[in-house]
Amino acid sequence: MPAMIKIVNAEKSFTMHLQGGVRLPVVRGVNFEVNAGECVVLSGPSGAGKSSILKMIFGNYRCDGGRIGIRHDGALLDLAKAEPRDVLRVRRDTIGYVSQFLRAVPRVPTLDVVAEPLIVTGAPRERAREQAGNLLRTLNIPERLWTLPPSTFSGGEQQRVNIARGFISDLPILLLDEPTASLDARNREVVVGLIDDKKRAGVAMVAIVHDDEVRRLIADSVVDVTSFAAAA
Amino acid sequence: MADAQDAGDQPLLVAENLSKNYGRLAACRDISFTLYPGEVLAIVGESGSGKTTLLQMLSAQLAPTSGRVSYRMRDGVLRDLNSLGEAERRFLFRTDWGYVHQDPAQGLRMAVSAGANVGERLMAVGWNHYGRIRDTASSWLERVEIDTARIDDAPRTYSGGMRQRLQIARNLVTEPRLVFMDEPTGGLDVSVQARLLDLMRNLVSELRLAAIVVTHDLAVARLLSHRVMVMKGGQVIETGLTDQVLDDPHEPYTQLLVSSILPP
Numbered sequence: 001m002p003a004m005i006k007i008v009n010a011e012k013s014f015t016m017h018l019q020g021g022v023r024l025p026v027v028r029g030v031n032f033e034v035n036a037g038e039c040v041v042l043s044g045p046s047g048a049g050k051s052s053i054l055k056m057i058f059g060n061y062r063c064d065g066g067r068i069g070i071r072h073d074g075a076l077l078d079l080a081k082a083e084p085r086d087v088l089r090v091r092r093d094t095i096g097y098v099s100q101f102l103r104a105v106p107r108v109p110t111l112d113v114v115a116e117p118l119i120v121t122g123a124p125r126e127r128a129r130e131q132a133g134n135l136l137r138t139l140n141i142p143e144r145l146w147t148l149p150p151s152t153f154s155g156g157e158q159q160r161v162n163i164a165r166g167f168i169s170d171l172p173i174l175l176l177d178e179p180t181a182s183l184d185a186r187n188r189e190v191v192v193g194l195i196d197d198k199k200r201a202g203v204a205m206v207a208i209v210h211d212d213e214v215r216r217l218i219a220d221s222v223v224d225v226t227s228f229a230a231a232a
Numbered sequence: 233m234a235d236a237q238d239a240g241d242q243p244l245l246v247a248e249n250l251s252k253n254y255g256r257l258a259a260c261r262d263i264s265f266t267l268y269p270g271e272v273l274a275i276v277g278e279s280g281s282g283k284t285t286l287l288q289m290l291s292a293q294l295a296p297t298s299g300r301v302s303y304r305m306r307d308g309v310l311r312d313l314n315s316l317g318e319a320e321r322r323f324l325f326r327t328d329w330g331y332v333h334q335d336p337a338q339g340l341r342m343a344v345s346a347g348a349n350v351g352e353r354l355m356a357v358g359w360n361h362y363g364r365i366r367d368t369a370s371s372w373l374e375r376v377e378i379d380t381a382r383i384d385d386a387p388r389t390y391s392g393g394m395r396q397r398l399q400i401a402r403n404l405v406t407e408p409r410l411v412f413m414d415e416p417t418g419g420l421d422v423s424v425q426a427r428l429l430d431l432m433r434n435l436v437s438e439l440r441l442a443a444i445v446v447t448h449d450l451a452v453a454r455l456l457s458h459r460v461m462v463m464k465g466g467q468v469i470e471t472g473l474t475d476q477v478l479d480d481p482h483e484p485y486t487q488l489l490v491s492s493i494l495p496p
Contacts, residue, residue, distance in 0.1 A: 014480075015482070016487070017483070017484035017487050017488075018484070018487055018488060018491060055479070055480075059473065059476070060475050060476060060479055060480070061476070061479065061480045062472070062476055062480055062482070084458065084459050084473040084476075085268060085271065085458075087473055088458055088473070107426070107427065108430070120437070
């Protein structure tokens with residue numbers, strides 16, 4: 001079975017021009033693969049580059065070297081060298097990203113925030129909303145909040161809205177950046193269940209989780225990011 | 233549903249080595265890019281960086297000193313803007329393009345009614361049934377969230393935010409494929425800006441519009457655009473996907489721009 005994600009020798013540093021051109025190496029020699037139905041957890045202390053790697057896979061950070069192979073439309077596409085419009089296609093059809101924080105557009109009701117990823121891929125609005133409602137219910141967001149924009153919600157509620165938005169589509173690759181960070185035990189369990197469902201559906205996932213219990217439950221393999229430390 | 237990004241495998245607008253000199257001053261230097269149907273490109277940079285000069289060349293209001301701009305007409309043929317006849321130019325300005333000015337007074341006729349402002353573009357393309365024109369104008373006012381009871385009022389009686397929304401309705405009523413916007417949220421209150429941005433974002437995606445938006449406001453670029461070009465001293469110094477450029481800026485000037493925004 002071909003890998004869904006195949007990272008070869010990826011490398012990333014930041015050059016801070018406003019701080020006298022200081023070069024901050026982040027990671028080097030990143031090599032790993034993720035298969036369909038598999039969840040790879042990135043481990044390492046804070047600052048080791050876990051989030052940076054996730055952003056490189058999403059095409060949000062540009063790589064200085066190496067390849068970010070993504071299986072898209074039946075072929076392996078190197079996202080590190082893809083044109084902007086190809087990156088956008090990959091994000092629409094192949095890779096979803098669930099960040100810790102919701103970046104909500106003002107005035108848009110929660111139900112539509114969650115339904116949007118389905119609507120942009122062509123799903124009928126009503127069906128997308130129904131599915132959004134089901135997910136919000138699973139994640140214990142009370143129905144009376146669905147018509148309100150999530151900007152006034154608590155941190156945990158916003159995160160669950162964000163998770164619903166990230167999990168609603170049928171994308172074959174999901175990147176999870178601390179999806180359970182500010183959730184209580186009951187909602188952590190719900191998210192673990194959603195991740196299990198995605199695995200059964202053959203979704204390839206890369207996750208960052210700090211909670212040992214959650215990691216034990218979802219990880220099929222662990223990649224130690226400290227081995228990619230890029231000494232200056 | 234047909235998707236603009238898939239339907240748009242052929243470029244809509246191509247800029248090649250565009251330069252504009254005013255005497256010895258180079259306002260724009262050697263700018264090239266390709267815009268696809270449904271794509272929103274933001275041009276960011278501070279005053280005097282050449283953004284507006286570039287927008288004027290792209291929209292055939294200013295002739296480049298060298299280089300050229302080509303546009304795919306509705307017949308599918310990519311044509312040099314310079315080679316177009318008067319009738320074709322008029323078609324672009326009246327129908328296939330929109331141009332949203334920073335100051336709505338430049339894009340509207342301030343003394344005639346809102347309905348007439350929207351209807352005028354339809355009459356220019358041959359509509360002549362008064363009732364249909366009025367109905368269409370009225371439904372566009374609704375789409376841009378203007379109370380239709382105000383259809384007979386002149387825009388000089390409107391607030392700044394309403395004028396800007398009316399200008400957008402006037403531009404979009406002919407179903408253009410490309411809209412140029414010059415600082416569309418400039419000079420508006422922050423709360424009014426947010427509403428306008430949300431509205432523009434929805435319209436652009438529903439209508440699968442391509443747009444070129446000049447702005448000095450990175451928040452506008454982030455919310456509206458797929459791609460961004462950063463200009464400084466008449467040159468494009470950095471370009472890429474909007475979130476790449478804003479989250480991982482490489483050039484010193486882009487880093488300065490990004491670090492100058494207050495955190496949300």
